[in-house]
Amino acid sequence: MDASLFTVQPASPEPIYRQIVEQLRRLIAGGQLGAGDALPSVREVAGFHAINPMTVSRAYGLAEAEGLLERLRGRGMVVAATGRNVQTQAQRLTLLEPSLLMLARQTRELELPADAVLRRLARMLES
Amino acid sequence: MDASLFTVQPASPEPIYRQIVEQLRRLIAGGQLGAGDALPSVREVAGFHAINPMTVSRAYGLAEAEGLLERLRGRGMVVAATGRNVQTQAQRLTLLEPSLLMLARQTRELELPADAVLRRLARMLES
Amino acid sequence: MDASLFTVQPASPEPIYRQIVEQLRRLIAGGQLGAGDALPSVREVAGFHAINPMTVSRAYGLAEAEGLLERLRGRGMVVAATGRNVQTQAQRLTLLEPSLLMLARQTRELELPADAVLRRLARMLES
Amino acid sequence: MDASLFTVQPASPEPIYRQIVEQLRRLIAGGQLGAGDALPSVREVAGFHAINPMTVSRAYGLAEAEGLLERLRGRGMVVAATGRNVQTQAQRLTLLEPSLLMLARQTRELELPADAVLRRLARMLES
DNA sequence: GTGGTCTAGACCACG
């Protein structure tokens, strides 16, 4: 399994388990994880990122409660088959809204010209 | 003083005191707060945002330890005269880097096309 | 852990949290605390000295911001591995300079002969 | 009058008014200020050190309450004629005791050899 | 168990 599926930043103020849940939400909404896809095991993720297994387990549990994942006995967690997995582009843009608003606010506070920020972001998105 | 200088989101996972410190860092780097400018008093900020004065005080204290602010005994806090206050546009773009990286990662996770995101951000930055 | 690592004087005009930070600075500079050493927990120190846990926490937090300590999530604070931990004798003498200057000034104000003061200090340092 | 009689450190955690009172106590105990000697006016001291006149006034008031100073109408403050002004060397060494203890503790925390500290202090006391 | 954040409120130092 690909334990590097997630990006984890232990120094972030955002709790690790929530970082994982939100990445799951986006990967499923974007279609990179489709219904029935298997997830890396708790131990793999924990080992790879040097975090506590309980933290990963908690993230998976919350994602399950949210209907994103399903627990298959003996096979681990897989992406749930709820039908509304892949979302339209407009819906996915909505999931990005909070981060966009934060970026816009910081740009204004830093008195940065819009085009400089847009150019920098465009270059990032190319690679 | 202008107690609305800061934007505070109590629901954010980022601690309030750190939200304030980071806004201060950006406002000073961007030149919107210049050396010697007086800051709104702890009590004003606390009252305006309905948060505890100690939370604001903690932010001001950390900003002081960081060399961003100076305390004038009995008169309040002012922006420090450290010389490195206003930064070049390139330096300010660097302060935006973490948020840009986060946005780029989320865009990729959501499988969103770059131009849709850039257009949405551009519209936000216009207003 | 050894909660008696610190000496705390609640009656001193120097804030308790700063007393702790400065002792940490000296204990690390002197090598009595080495990189990776675990510190007594906030609750232990607070209980031992009958002070509020938040006061200790504040000291640890400042020491962390200063790069003296590192936080291991869920496991407590340890001395940071920054490389500049143990300092030369000359550097450590520099940390003593402010206290020496204060003592010299007071000696002069009291019109005390140097040798009387030096003899008194020598006897103290023996024990 | 000599407004430079006092040394004032606004950044010290010790309140300024107490810095002044304690210097007065030492200067009188050591005989550098004798009964009847006039003190610099509140305004002179405040102007010279760029501190608030109220702070100086408060120090003088406390020194008066302590019997160190006397207020002479129209002539300002003078050193009181209480007889026990100049103290024996042993008494004066006692006034130095707290600072000596602090220095000894810091020396131990820094793991500094006694002779290095004593030599540094001796050189300071010569000049 | 670890540290962290926030609150409400008392009291201090300084102007």
Added chain:
DNA sequence: GTGGTCTAGACCACA
């Protein structure tokens, strides 16, 4: 009026 220190206690995140 300004900021600062400390307390007591609730609640959160993580192991």
